[in-house]
Amino acid sequence: MERHEYDSFDSRLENVFRVAELIPRFKEGLLTFDETAFIADWLRESDANRRMFESMTIRESPKGRIEVIRSFEVNRQRAFQEIVERAGIQIPGVRRFRSRRVAGLLSLILVIGLGIYMCYRQVSSRPTVLPVVSLSPSKILPGRSTATLLLSNGQTVGLDSAHEGHISQQPGDVTLTNGNGQLSYISNGNASGEILYNTIVTNRGGQYKLILSDGTKVWLDASSSLHYPTTFSGKTREVTLAGQAYFEVAENKSQPFEVIVGGEKVRVLGTRFNIMAYPDEKSIETTLLQGAVAVSSGNADRTLHPGEQARLSGDGSLSVASVDADDYVAWKNGLIRLHHADVAMVMRQISRWYDVDVRYDLRGKVLPSWTLAGTIPRNTLTLEQVFKILWINGINCRLQSDAGSKMTVVVSL
Protein backbone atom coordinates (compact mmCIF):
# COMPACT_ATOMS: atom_id res chain seq x y z
CA MET A 1 0.00 0.00 0.00
CA GLU A 2 1.26 3.47 -0.81
CA ARG A 3 2.77 5.45 2.01
CA HIS A 4 0.19 8.24 1.97
CA GLU A 5 -2.64 5.75 1.94
CA TYR A 6 -1.12 4.02 4.91
CA ASP A 7 -0.94 7.31 6.76
CA SER A 8 -4.53 8.29 6.25
CA PHE A 9 -5.64 4.77 7.02
CA ASP A 10 -3.50 4.91 10.08
CA SER A 11 -5.01 8.09 11.45
CA ARG A 12 -8.50 6.89 10.72
CA LEU A 13 -7.57 3.76 12.58
CA GLU A 14 -6.43 5.66 15.63
CA ASN A 15 -9.79 7.36 15.84
CA VAL A 16 -11.50 4.02 15.41
CA PHE A 17 -9.62 2.74 18.45
CA ARG A 18 -10.61 5.75 20.48
CA VAL A 19 -14.24 5.47 19.60
CA ALA A 20 -14.29 1.72 20.20
CA GLU A 21 -12.91 2.37 23.66
CA LEU A 22 -15.79 4.68 24.37
CA ILE A 23 -18.61 2.45 23.18
CA PRO A 24 -19.09 0.57 26.46
CA ARG A 25 -19.36 3.87 28.32
CA PHE A 26 -21.69 5.20 25.70
CA LYS A 27 -23.98 2.28 26.25
CA GLU A 28 -24.06 2.99 29.93
CA GLY A 29 -24.68 6.67 29.47
CA LEU A 30 -21.38 7.59 31.04
CA LEU A 31 -19.75 9.68 28.36
CA THR A 32 -18.25 12.98 29.35
CA PHE A 33 -18.93 16.13 27.43
CA ASP A 34 -15.65 16.05 25.56
CA GLU A 35 -16.02 12.40 24.71
CA THR A 36 -19.47 13.02 23.30
CA ALA A 37 -18.16 15.89 21.21
CA PHE A 38 -15.38 13.70 19.93
CA ILE A 39 -17.77 10.98 18.84
CA ALA A 40 -20.14 13.49 17.28
CA ASP A 41 -17.31 14.91 15.17
CA TRP A 42 -16.21 11.45 14.18
CA LEU A 43 -19.71 10.48 13.12
CA ARG A 44 -19.90 13.55 10.92
CA GLU A 45 -16.79 12.50 9.03
CA SER A 46 -18.26 9.73 6.91
CA ASP A 47 -21.11 7.36 6.27
CA ALA A 48 -18.82 4.49 7.01
CA ASN A 49 -18.26 5.81 10.51
CA ARG A 50 -21.95 6.15 11.12
CA ARG A 51 -22.64 2.65 9.91
CA MET A 52 -19.89 1.25 12.11
CA PHE A 53 -21.24 3.03 15.13
CA GLU A 54 -24.77 1.88 14.54
CA SER A 55 -23.72 -1.69 14.03
CA MET A 56 -22.27 -1.86 17.50
CA THR A 57 -24.70 0.27 19.41
CA ILE A 58 -28.15 -0.10 18.03
CA ARG A 59 -28.39 -3.39 16.30
CA GLU A 60 -25.76 -5.59 17.71
CA SER A 61 -25.21 -7.27 20.98
CA PRO A 62 -21.89 -9.09 20.94
CA LYS A 63 -22.97 -12.37 22.47
CA GLY A 64 -21.56 -15.19 20.42
CA ARG A 65 -18.55 -13.24 19.23
CA ILE A 66 -17.16 -12.92 22.73
CA GLU A 67 -17.11 -16.68 22.86
CA VAL A 68 -15.15 -16.86 19.65
CA ILE A 69 -12.48 -14.67 21.17
CA ARG A 70 -12.47 -16.88 24.22
CA SER A 71 -12.03 -19.96 22.06
CA PHE A 72 -8.80 -18.48 20.70
CA GLU A 73 -7.68 -17.48 24.18
CA VAL A 74 -7.42 -21.14 25.09
CA ASN A 75 -4.24 -21.41 23.05
CA ARG A 76 -2.85 -18.07 24.06
CA GLN A 77 -0.19 -19.20 26.50
CA ARG A 78 1.10 -21.91 24.22
CA ALA A 79 1.21 -19.40 21.39
CA PHE A 80 3.27 -17.05 23.50
CA GLN A 81 5.76 -19.76 24.40
CA GLU A 82 6.23 -20.51 20.74
CA ILE A 83 6.79 -16.87 19.97
CA VAL A 84 9.37 -16.58 22.73
CA GLU A 85 11.23 -19.53 21.23
CA ARG A 86 10.98 -18.45 17.63
CA ALA A 87 11.98 -14.87 18.31
CA GLY A 88 14.79 -15.96 20.58
CA ILE A 89 13.58 -13.74 23.38
CA GLN A 90 15.97 -14.00 26.26
CA ILE A 91 14.70 -14.29 29.76
CA PRO A 92 16.73 -11.62 31.48
CA GLY A 93 19.12 -12.47 34.27
CA VAL A 94 19.29 -8.85 35.25
CA ARG A 95 15.96 -7.13 35.10
CA ARG A 96 16.33 -3.47 34.35
CA PHE A 97 13.80 -0.78 33.93
CA ARG A 98 16.32 1.81 33.10
CA SER A 99 19.79 0.67 32.38
CA ARG A 100 22.83 2.81 32.91
CA ARG A 101 25.63 0.37 33.41
CA VAL A 102 26.22 -3.05 31.95
CA ALA A 103 29.68 -3.86 33.22
CA GLY A 104 29.86 -5.90 36.37
CA LEU A 105 26.32 -7.10 36.12
CA LEU A 106 27.08 -9.82 33.62
CA SER A 107 27.97 -12.07 36.48
CA LEU A 108 24.31 -12.07 37.32
CA ILE A 109 23.02 -13.26 33.98
CA LEU A 110 21.43 -16.57 34.66
CA VAL A 111 22.13 -19.46 32.39
CA ILE A 112 19.36 -19.70 29.85
CA GLY A 113 18.58 -23.30 30.40
CA LEU A 114 15.57 -25.47 30.77
CA GLY A 115 15.42 -24.74 34.47
CA ILE A 116 15.11 -21.01 34.03
CA TYR A 117 12.82 -21.43 31.08
CA MET A 118 10.55 -23.59 33.17
CA CYS A 119 10.71 -20.98 35.89
CA TYR A 120 9.69 -18.30 33.47
CA ARG A 121 6.96 -20.51 32.10
CA GLN A 122 5.75 -20.87 35.63
CA VAL A 123 5.51 -17.13 35.78
CA SER A 124 3.60 -16.75 32.57
CA SER A 125 1.20 -19.57 33.20
CA ARG A 126 -0.11 -17.77 36.21
CA PRO A 127 -3.47 -16.20 35.50
CA THR A 128 -2.78 -12.74 34.22
CA VAL A 129 -4.78 -10.68 36.62
CA LEU A 130 -3.40 -8.11 38.98
CA PRO A 131 -2.24 -9.46 42.32
CA VAL A 132 -5.22 -9.97 44.58
CA VAL A 133 -5.25 -7.30 47.25
CA SER A 134 -6.88 -7.68 50.59
CA LEU A 135 -6.46 -3.96 51.07
CA SER A 136 -6.16 -1.24 48.57
CA PRO A 137 -2.56 -0.21 48.10
CA SER A 138 -3.79 2.77 46.19
CA LYS A 139 -4.59 4.20 49.59
CA ILE A 140 -1.01 3.96 50.71
CA LEU A 141 0.51 7.28 49.90
CA PRO A 142 4.18 7.99 49.57
CA GLY A 143 6.17 9.66 52.30
CA ARG A 144 6.04 13.33 53.02
CA SER A 145 7.73 16.03 55.04
CA THR A 146 7.26 15.07 58.62
CA ALA A 147 9.69 14.64 61.49
CA THR A 148 10.05 15.03 65.23
CA LEU A 149 12.35 17.50 66.91
CA LEU A 150 13.80 16.67 70.27
CA LEU A 151 14.94 19.75 72.15
CA SER A 152 17.71 19.86 74.70
CA ASN A 153 15.25 20.11 77.57
CA GLY A 154 13.63 16.85 76.52
CA GLN A 155 10.61 18.45 74.91
CA THR A 156 9.48 17.03 71.59
CA VAL A 157 7.94 19.03 68.79
CA GLY A 158 6.15 17.45 65.83
CA LEU A 159 7.42 18.96 62.60
CA ASP A 160 4.88 19.11 59.86
CA SER A 161 2.59 21.59 58.26
CA ALA A 162 0.50 21.73 61.40
CA HIS A 163 3.27 23.26 63.45
CA GLU A 164 4.67 26.11 61.50
CA GLY A 165 6.37 29.16 62.86
CA HIS A 166 8.77 29.84 65.71
CA ILE A 167 9.91 27.22 68.11
CA SER A 168 11.53 28.59 71.17
CA GLN A 169 14.11 27.07 73.36
CA GLN A 170 16.34 28.49 76.07
CA PRO A 171 18.91 29.94 75.99
CA GLY A 172 17.82 31.99 73.05
CA ASP A 173 20.93 32.37 70.97
CA VAL A 174 19.25 30.98 67.89
CA THR A 175 15.95 31.65 66.25
CA LEU A 176 14.27 28.47 65.18
CA THR A 177 11.55 28.42 62.58
CA ASN A 178 9.66 25.63 60.93
CA GLY A 179 7.78 25.84 57.67
CA ASN A 180 7.36 24.09 54.31
CA GLY A 181 9.17 20.98 55.32
CA GLN A 182 12.17 22.92 56.50
CA LEU A 183 13.59 23.69 59.93
CA SER A 184 15.92 26.71 60.08
CA TYR A 185 18.35 27.76 62.77
CA ILE A 186 19.45 31.40 62.57
CA SER A 187 22.07 32.58 64.94
CA ASN A 188 21.21 35.67 66.95
CA GLY A 189 24.80 36.41 67.67
CA ASN A 190 24.27 36.31 71.42
CA ALA A 191 26.57 33.42 72.07
CA SER A 192 26.08 32.13 75.55
CA GLY A 193 28.44 29.63 77.10
CA GLU A 194 26.05 26.75 77.04
CA ILE A 195 25.85 24.44 74.05
CA LEU A 196 22.46 22.98 73.38
CA TYR A 197 21.92 19.82 71.37
CA ASN A 198 18.88 19.05 69.31
CA THR A 199 17.95 15.86 67.55
CA ILE A 200 15.68 15.61 64.55
CA VAL A 201 14.14 12.23 63.84
CA THR A 202 12.23 10.97 60.83
CA ASN A 203 10.22 7.79 60.90
CA ARG A 204 9.30 5.61 58.00
CA GLY A 205 7.51 7.65 55.40
CA GLY A 206 9.06 10.89 56.56
CA GLN A 207 11.72 13.25 55.34
CA TYR A 208 12.82 16.72 56.35
CA LYS A 209 15.15 19.53 55.46
CA LEU A 210 17.29 21.35 57.95
CA ILE A 211 19.34 24.53 57.86
CA LEU A 212 21.84 24.59 60.68
CA SER A 213 23.02 27.77 62.32
CA ASP A 214 26.19 27.91 60.21
CA GLY A 215 24.13 27.78 57.02
CA THR A 216 24.76 24.10 56.32
CA LYS A 217 21.80 22.47 54.61
CA VAL A 218 20.82 18.92 55.45
CA TRP A 219 18.18 16.77 53.76
CA LEU A 220 17.15 13.92 55.99
CA ASP A 221 15.60 10.79 54.47
CA ALA A 222 13.13 8.37 56.08
CA SER A 223 14.01 6.37 59.22
CA SER A 224 16.88 8.69 60.06
CA SER A 225 18.09 11.01 62.76
CA LEU A 226 20.56 13.84 63.10
CA HIS A 227 22.01 15.02 66.39
CA TYR A 228 23.64 18.46 66.35
CA PRO A 229 24.35 21.56 68.43
CA THR A 230 22.19 24.63 67.94
CA THR A 231 25.28 26.77 67.49
CA PHE A 232 28.72 25.69 66.48
CA SER A 233 31.53 26.73 68.76
CA GLY A 234 34.75 24.88 69.22
CA LYS A 235 37.37 23.64 66.81
CA THR A 236 35.07 21.57 64.64
CA ARG A 237 31.42 21.49 63.70
CA GLU A 238 30.30 18.02 64.66
CA VAL A 239 26.99 16.27 64.01
CA THR A 240 25.90 12.66 64.43
CA LEU A 241 23.85 10.83 61.81
CA ALA A 242 21.86 7.62 61.64
CA GLY A 243 20.07 6.68 58.42
CA GLN A 244 20.52 8.75 55.29
CA ALA A 245 21.17 12.43 54.71
CA TYR A 246 22.51 14.70 52.05
CA PHE A 247 24.65 17.63 53.16
CA GLU A 248 25.55 20.95 51.58
CA VAL A 249 28.08 22.25 54.02
CA ALA A 250 28.65 25.98 54.46
CA GLU A 251 32.26 26.81 53.92
CA ASN A 252 34.33 27.60 56.95
CA LYS A 253 37.94 26.61 56.64
CA SER A 254 38.73 27.40 60.22
CA GLN A 255 36.05 25.10 61.52
CA PRO A 256 35.89 21.81 59.64
CA PHE A 257 32.56 20.03 59.48
CA GLU A 258 32.44 16.46 60.71
CA VAL A 259 29.74 13.81 60.57
CA ILE A 260 29.89 10.89 62.95
CA VAL A 261 28.04 7.89 61.60
CA GLY A 262 28.18 4.29 62.68
CA GLY A 263 31.83 3.50 63.07
CA GLU A 264 32.93 6.23 60.73
CA LYS A 265 33.91 9.83 60.95
CA VAL A 266 33.59 11.94 57.84
CA ARG A 267 35.53 15.16 57.84
CA VAL A 268 34.60 17.62 55.16
CA LEU A 269 35.82 20.89 53.78
CA GLY A 270 32.95 22.89 52.32
CA THR A 271 31.28 20.23 50.21
CA ARG A 272 28.27 18.37 49.00
CA PHE A 273 27.98 14.74 49.92
CA ASN A 274 25.53 12.00 50.79
CA ILE A 275 25.77 9.47 53.57
CA MET A 276 23.68 6.35 53.61
CA ALA A 277 23.94 4.51 56.93
CA TYR A 278 20.92 2.34 57.49
CA PRO A 279 21.45 -0.44 60.02
CA ASP A 280 19.74 -2.99 57.80
CA GLU A 281 21.92 -2.28 54.76
CA LYS A 282 25.22 -4.01 54.46
CA SER A 283 27.51 -1.02 54.30
CA ILE A 284 27.73 2.67 55.04
CA GLU A 285 28.11 4.60 51.81
CA THR A 286 29.54 8.09 51.67
CA THR A 287 29.23 9.64 48.24
CA LEU A 288 30.94 12.90 47.32
CA LEU A 289 29.48 15.28 44.74
CA GLN A 290 31.57 18.38 45.24
CA GLY A 291 34.51 19.49 47.35
CA ALA A 292 36.62 17.11 49.40
CA VAL A 293 36.01 14.74 52.25
CA ALA A 294 38.18 12.51 54.32
CA VAL A 295 36.57 9.35 55.60
CA SER A 296 38.13 7.59 58.53
CA SER A 297 37.12 4.47 60.38
CA GLY A 298 39.23 2.71 62.96
CA ASN A 299 42.66 2.71 61.38
CA ALA A 300 41.55 3.31 57.83
CA ASP A 301 41.64 6.71 56.25
CA ARG A 302 40.56 7.58 52.74
CA THR A 303 40.17 10.86 50.94
CA LEU A 304 37.41 11.17 48.41
CA HIS A 305 37.25 13.19 45.24
CA PRO A 306 34.01 14.22 43.57
CA GLY A 307 32.37 11.23 41.96
CA GLU A 308 33.77 8.79 44.46
CA GLN A 309 32.11 6.74 47.11
CA ALA A 310 33.54 5.24 50.25
CA ARG A 311 32.01 2.00 51.48
CA LEU A 312 32.45 0.88 55.03
CA SER A 313 31.24 -2.65 55.47
CA GLY A 314 30.31 -4.53 58.60
CA ASP A 315 33.71 -6.15 58.91
CA GLY A 316 35.35 -2.74 59.15
CA SER A 317 36.92 -2.64 55.72
CA LEU A 318 36.81 0.62 53.89
CA SER A 319 36.91 0.83 50.11
CA VAL A 320 36.56 3.59 47.56
CA ALA A 321 34.96 3.36 44.14
CA SER A 322 33.95 5.69 41.35
CA VAL A 323 30.23 6.08 40.98
CA ASP A 324 27.68 8.27 39.30
CA ALA A 325 27.18 10.45 42.34
CA ASP A 326 23.83 11.84 41.23
CA ASP A 327 22.32 8.39 41.50
CA TYR A 328 22.96 8.33 45.22
CA VAL A 329 21.45 11.72 45.84
CA ALA A 330 18.41 11.21 43.67
CA TRP A 331 16.28 10.43 46.70
CA LYS A 332 16.36 14.05 47.75
CA ASN A 333 14.76 14.89 44.44
CA GLY A 334 12.05 12.34 44.95
CA LEU A 335 13.50 9.40 43.06
CA ILE A 336 14.36 5.96 44.38
CA ARG A 337 17.40 4.99 42.35
CA LEU A 338 18.39 1.39 42.45
CA HIS A 339 21.84 0.03 41.69
CA HIS A 340 22.50 -3.67 41.88
CA ALA A 341 19.52 -3.73 44.14
CA ASP A 342 18.30 -7.19 44.85
CA VAL A 343 14.68 -7.83 45.67
CA ALA A 344 15.28 -7.51 49.38
CA MET A 345 16.92 -4.12 49.02
CA VAL A 346 14.11 -2.82 46.86
CA MET A 347 11.63 -3.91 49.48
CA ARG A 348 13.62 -2.23 52.27
CA GLN A 349 13.49 1.06 50.40
CA ILE A 350 9.77 0.65 49.89
CA SER A 351 9.33 -0.24 53.54
CA ARG A 352 11.04 2.95 54.62
CA TRP A 353 9.30 5.28 52.29
CA TYR A 354 5.77 3.90 52.38
CA ASP A 355 5.88 2.94 56.03
CA VAL A 356 4.98 -0.69 55.57
CA ASP A 357 6.43 -3.90 56.88
CA VAL A 358 7.56 -6.51 54.42
CA ARG A 359 7.12 -10.23 54.63
CA TYR A 360 8.10 -12.88 52.16
CA ASP A 361 5.87 -15.74 51.14
CA LEU A 362 8.16 -17.76 48.99
CA ARG A 363 6.80 -21.28 49.52
CA GLY A 364 10.19 -22.89 49.43
CA LYS A 365 11.38 -20.86 46.46
CA VAL A 366 14.50 -18.80 46.79
CA LEU A 367 14.62 -15.08 46.16
CA PRO A 368 16.05 -14.58 42.72
CA SER A 369 19.64 -13.54 42.50
CA TRP A 370 19.06 -11.09 39.69
CA THR A 371 19.10 -7.46 40.65
CA LEU A 372 17.22 -4.41 39.61
CA ALA A 373 18.53 -1.12 38.34
CA GLY A 374 16.31 1.81 37.63
CA THR A 375 14.29 4.67 39.00
CA ILE A 376 11.03 4.89 40.88
CA PRO A 377 9.63 8.40 41.34
CA ARG A 378 8.76 8.17 44.98
CA ASN A 379 6.88 11.36 45.65
CA THR A 380 4.17 10.83 43.13
CA LEU A 381 3.51 7.13 43.02
CA THR A 382 1.12 5.40 45.35
CA LEU A 383 2.11 2.01 46.62
CA GLU A 384 -0.27 0.45 44.11
CA GLN A 385 1.60 2.01 41.25
CA VAL A 386 4.89 0.81 42.65
CA PHE A 387 3.39 -2.67 42.90
CA LYS A 388 2.63 -2.53 39.20
CA ILE A 389 6.20 -1.63 38.38
CA LEU A 390 7.47 -4.47 40.51
CA TRP A 391 4.95 -6.85 38.99
CA ILE A 392 6.25 -6.12 35.53
CA ASN A 393 9.67 -7.01 36.86
CA GLY A 394 8.54 -10.29 38.30
CA ILE A 395 7.93 -9.34 41.92
CA ASN A 396 4.40 -9.88 43.19
CA CYS A 397 3.25 -7.78 46.11
CA ARG A 398 0.03 -7.62 47.98
CA LEU A 399 -0.98 -5.60 50.95
CA GLN A 400 -2.31 -7.11 54.12
CA SER A 401 -3.19 -5.88 57.54
CA ASP A 402 -2.01 -8.11 60.33
CA ALA A 403 -3.64 -8.03 63.73
CA GLY A 404 -2.68 -4.72 65.25
CA SER A 405 -3.25 -2.81 62.03
CA LYS A 406 0.31 -2.73 60.77
CA MET A 407 0.33 -2.72 57.00
CA THR A 408 2.41 -5.51 55.61
CA VAL A 409 3.48 -6.11 52.05
CA VAL A 410 3.60 -9.80 51.26
CA VAL A 411 6.07 -10.58 48.52
CA SER A 412 5.78 -13.69 46.42
CA LEU A 413 7.31 -14.82 43.16
Added chain:
Amino acid sequence: MSLASTATSISDELYLVTEFRRGKPRAFEIIFNKHYGALCYFAYEFVDDRDASEDIVSDVFIKLWTMRDNFHHLRAIKAFLYVSVRNACLNYLRRDKMMEHHKNNLVPDLLLEEQNDYVMTRIFEVEVIREIYESIEELPPQCKRVLRMTLQGMTTEDIALTMGLSKQTVRNTRVRATEMLRKRLMENAAAFGAATIILGAAIY
Protein backbone atom coordinates in the same frame (compact mmCIF):
# COMPACT_ATOMS: atom_id res chain seq x y z
CA MET B 1 -4.06 -9.15 31.65
CA SER B 2 -5.57 -5.76 31.57
CA LEU B 3 -3.05 -3.26 32.75
CA ALA B 4 -4.71 -0.59 30.69
CA SER B 5 -8.21 -1.52 31.64
CA THR B 6 -7.85 -1.29 35.37
CA ALA B 7 -6.84 2.33 34.95
CA THR B 8 -6.72 3.76 31.49
CA SER B 9 -4.36 6.43 32.61
CA ILE B 10 -1.99 7.67 29.96
CA SER B 11 1.00 7.15 32.21
CA ASP B 12 0.22 3.45 32.66
CA GLU B 13 0.13 2.98 28.90
CA LEU B 14 3.25 4.99 28.29
CA TYR B 15 5.06 3.04 30.96
CA LEU B 16 4.02 -0.21 29.34
CA VAL B 17 5.15 0.97 25.92
CA THR B 18 8.43 2.28 27.26
CA GLU B 19 9.18 -1.03 28.92
CA PHE B 20 8.19 -2.83 25.76
CA ARG B 21 10.52 -0.73 23.65
CA ARG B 22 13.30 -1.53 26.05
CA GLY B 23 12.76 -5.17 25.37
CA LYS B 24 11.09 -6.30 28.56
CA PRO B 25 9.48 -9.65 27.80
CA ARG B 26 6.88 -9.07 30.46
CA ALA B 27 5.65 -5.88 28.81
CA PHE B 28 5.52 -7.72 25.49
CA GLU B 29 3.50 -10.46 27.15
CA ILE B 30 1.01 -7.97 28.50
CA ILE B 31 0.51 -6.47 25.06
CA PHE B 32 0.28 -9.94 23.57
CA ASN B 33 -2.27 -11.14 26.11
CA LYS B 34 -4.37 -8.08 25.58
CA HIS B 35 -4.72 -8.46 21.84
CA TYR B 36 -4.11 -12.06 20.90
CA GLY B 37 -7.70 -13.30 21.07
CA ALA B 38 -9.16 -10.31 19.28
CA LEU B 39 -6.57 -10.44 16.51
CA CYS B 40 -7.16 -14.14 15.95
CA TYR B 41 -10.85 -13.50 15.70
CA PHE B 42 -10.19 -10.65 13.31
CA ALA B 43 -8.01 -12.85 11.11
CA TYR B 44 -10.50 -15.66 11.32
CA GLU B 45 -13.18 -13.47 9.84
CA PHE B 46 -10.98 -13.05 6.78
CA VAL B 47 -9.47 -16.47 6.25
CA ASP B 48 -12.04 -18.70 7.87
CA ASP B 49 -9.39 -21.08 9.14
CA ARG B 50 -8.49 -21.29 12.81
CA ASP B 51 -4.96 -22.61 12.41
CA ALA B 52 -4.11 -20.13 9.71
CA SER B 53 -5.47 -17.31 11.90
CA GLU B 54 -3.28 -18.30 14.81
CA ASP B 55 -0.21 -18.64 12.60
CA ILE B 56 -0.78 -15.26 11.03
CA VAL B 57 -1.21 -13.57 14.38
CA SER B 58 1.87 -15.23 15.85
CA ASP B 59 3.95 -14.14 12.87
CA VAL B 60 2.74 -10.58 13.28
CA PHE B 61 3.65 -10.50 16.96
CA ILE B 62 7.14 -11.70 16.17
CA LYS B 63 7.39 -8.91 13.65
CA LEU B 64 6.15 -6.49 16.29
CA TRP B 65 8.83 -7.64 18.70
CA THR B 66 11.61 -7.17 16.20
CA MET B 67 10.32 -3.69 15.35
CA ARG B 68 9.62 -2.64 18.89
CA ASP B 69 11.88 0.41 18.65
CA ASN B 70 9.41 2.10 16.35
CA PHE B 71 6.47 2.48 18.67
CA HIS B 72 5.77 5.25 21.12
CA HIS B 73 2.12 4.71 21.89
CA LEU B 74 -0.09 1.75 22.50
CA ARG B 75 -2.39 2.93 19.70
CA ALA B 76 0.47 2.84 17.25
CA ILE B 77 1.16 -0.72 18.29
CA LYS B 78 -2.49 -1.64 17.84
CA ALA B 79 -2.59 -0.03 14.43
CA PHE B 80 0.48 -1.97 13.39
CA LEU B 81 -0.98 -5.22 14.66
CA TYR B 82 -4.29 -4.86 12.88
CA VAL B 83 -2.83 -3.59 9.64
CA SER B 84 -0.21 -6.32 9.56
CA VAL B 85 -2.75 -9.02 10.26
CA ARG B 86 -5.00 -7.59 7.58
CA ASN B 87 -2.19 -7.62 5.04
CA ALA B 88 -1.16 -11.14 5.93
CA CYS B 89 -4.76 -12.30 5.58
CA LEU B 90 -5.09 -10.71 2.17
CA ASN B 91 -1.88 -12.38 1.04
CA TYR B 92 -3.13 -15.67 2.33
CA LEU B 93 -6.41 -15.27 0.49
CA ARG B 94 -4.76 -14.29 -2.77
CA ARG B 95 -2.50 -17.30 -2.59
CA ASP B 96 -5.37 -19.63 -1.89
CA LYS B 97 -7.80 -18.01 -4.28
CA MET B 98 -7.93 -21.12 -6.33
CA MET B 99 -9.10 -23.20 -3.44
CA GLU B 100 -12.74 -23.95 -3.39
CA HIS B 101 -12.90 -22.83 0.18
CA HIS B 102 -12.10 -19.23 -0.64
CA LYS B 103 -13.62 -18.82 -4.04
CA ASN B 104 -16.43 -16.82 -2.58
CA ASN B 105 -14.30 -14.50 -0.56
CA LEU B 106 -14.43 -11.25 -2.39
CA VAL B 107 -12.29 -9.16 -0.10
CA PRO B 108 -9.14 -9.14 -2.23
CA ASP B 109 -11.24 -8.06 -5.17
CA LEU B 110 -12.61 -4.97 -3.53
CA LEU B 111 -11.24 -1.64 -4.50
CA LEU B 112 -8.77 -0.23 -2.02
CA GLU B 113 -11.32 2.30 -0.89
CA GLU B 114 -13.96 -0.27 -0.20
CA GLN B 115 -11.39 -2.56 1.36
CA ASN B 116 -10.44 0.10 3.83
CA ASP B 117 -13.99 0.68 4.91
CA TYR B 118 -14.62 -3.01 5.21
CA VAL B 119 -11.49 -3.60 7.23
CA MET B 120 -12.06 -0.55 9.35
CA THR B 121 -15.51 -1.81 10.25
CA ARG B 122 -14.15 -5.21 11.17
CA ILE B 123 -11.47 -3.66 13.34
CA PHE B 124 -13.96 -1.42 15.04
CA GLU B 125 -16.27 -4.31 15.83
CA VAL B 126 -13.50 -6.51 17.11
CA GLU B 127 -12.12 -3.78 19.31
CA VAL B 128 -15.48 -3.08 20.89
CA ILE B 129 -15.97 -6.76 21.56
CA ARG B 130 -12.47 -7.03 22.95
CA GLU B 131 -13.15 -4.23 25.42
CA ILE B 132 -16.27 -5.97 26.59
CA TYR B 133 -14.52 -9.32 26.80
CA GLU B 134 -11.70 -7.80 28.80
CA SER B 135 -14.00 -6.18 31.31
CA ILE B 136 -15.98 -9.37 31.81
CA GLU B 137 -12.79 -11.33 32.40
CA GLU B 138 -12.04 -9.14 35.36
CA LEU B 139 -15.23 -9.95 37.19
CA PRO B 140 -15.27 -12.34 40.12
CA PRO B 141 -15.87 -15.94 39.04
CA GLN B 142 -19.58 -16.28 39.67
CA CYS B 143 -20.46 -12.94 38.12
CA LYS B 144 -18.28 -13.80 35.17
CA ARG B 145 -19.95 -17.13 34.51
CA VAL B 146 -23.46 -15.77 34.78
CA LEU B 147 -22.70 -12.88 32.48
CA ARG B 148 -20.97 -15.08 29.93
CA MET B 149 -23.89 -17.44 29.78
CA THR B 150 -26.31 -14.56 29.53
CA LEU B 151 -24.40 -13.16 26.59
CA GLN B 152 -24.41 -16.55 24.97
CA GLY B 153 -28.18 -16.36 24.97
CA MET B 154 -28.98 -18.74 27.78
CA THR B 155 -32.19 -18.18 29.72
CA THR B 156 -32.14 -17.48 33.42
CA GLU B 157 -33.65 -20.88 33.98
CA ASP B 158 -30.94 -22.67 32.03
CA ILE B 159 -28.22 -20.75 33.80
CA ALA B 160 -29.78 -21.59 37.15
CA LEU B 161 -29.85 -25.27 36.25
CA THR B 162 -26.29 -25.28 34.96
CA MET B 163 -24.82 -23.53 37.97
CA GLY B 164 -27.05 -25.07 40.60
CA LEU B 165 -28.41 -21.74 41.73
CA SER B 166 -31.87 -20.36 42.18
CA LYS B 167 -33.25 -18.18 39.43
CA GLN B 168 -33.31 -15.23 41.79
CA THR B 169 -29.65 -15.71 42.63
CA VAL B 170 -28.87 -15.74 38.95
CA ARG B 171 -30.78 -12.51 38.45
CA ASN B 172 -29.08 -10.90 41.43
CA THR B 173 -25.67 -11.99 40.26
CA ARG B 174 -26.34 -10.58 36.85
CA VAL B 175 -27.35 -7.25 38.32
CA ARG B 176 -24.25 -7.21 40.49
CA ALA B 177 -22.10 -8.01 37.48
CA THR B 178 -23.49 -5.24 35.35
CA GLU B 179 -23.14 -2.83 38.24
CA MET B 180 -19.49 -3.76 38.65
CA LEU B 181 -18.92 -3.27 34.95
CA ARG B 182 -20.61 0.06 35.10
CA LYS B 183 -18.59 1.13 38.10
CA ARG B 184 -15.40 0.20 36.32
CA LEU B 185 -16.44 2.19 33.28
CA MET B 186 -17.10 5.20 35.45
CA GLU B 187 -13.66 4.96 36.96
CA ASN B 188 -12.12 4.96 33.54
CA ALA B 189 -13.44 8.40 32.69
CA ALA B 190 -10.63 10.94 33.16
CA ALA B 191 -9.24 10.88 29.62
CA PHE B 192 -11.44 13.71 28.44
CA GLY B 193 -13.30 16.49 30.15
CA ALA B 194 -15.21 16.83 33.36
CA ALA B 195 -18.88 17.54 32.79
CA THR B 196 -21.19 14.65 32.08
CA ILE B 197 -24.04 14.35 29.61
CA ILE B 198 -26.34 11.38 29.79
CA LEU B 199 -26.77 9.88 26.37
CA GLY B 200 -28.81 6.90 25.54
CA ALA B 201 -29.95 4.14 27.81
CA ALA B 202 -28.11 1.11 29.02
CA ILE B 203 -28.40 -1.65 26.48
CA TYR B 204 -26.73 -4.52 28.27
